[in-house]
Amino acid sequence: MTDDLLTIREMCDAYDVTPRTLRFYESKELLFPIREGQKRLFTKRDRARLKLILRGKRFGFSLEEIRQLLDLYDMGDQQHTQLSRTYDIAKDRLADMERQRDELTEAIDELRGQLKWGEQILASMRQEKNAAE
Secondary structure, three states: OOOOOEEHHHHHHHHOOOHHHHHHHHHOOOOOOEEEOOEEEEOHHHHHHHHHHHHHHHOOOOHHHHHHHHHHHHHOOOOHHHHHHHHHHHHHHHHHHHHHHHHHHHHHHHHHHHHHHHHHHHHHHHHHHHHHO
16 A cells, blocks of 8 residues: 555544545545455545545535535636636525524524523512512
């Protein structure tokens, strides 16, 4: 084995993923390790692809979007199509994330208001109870 190839265990350790995750990505045709019997050997290309997969997942891209973007690498246009499409999807994803953040911020503020109201009601009930005793 050369320095360019990593075993499944080395990949798992390097990228903090499970063997099951790597096999799943292989089954979805996102990674293409060299097979030697039961052994899988991952190339530099696989490592680069895995980095992009993990980044895409972190940003909420679907596996199908990631697969399509990775497939654009080999178009022969110096990755122009791949980068352009990635940029468009990322802009849309960012807008979705910002929308979700705003909705979550609004829900948090509303819940804080409800908790404050609840605190006031409970404090009032305690005062009435203490006054009655």
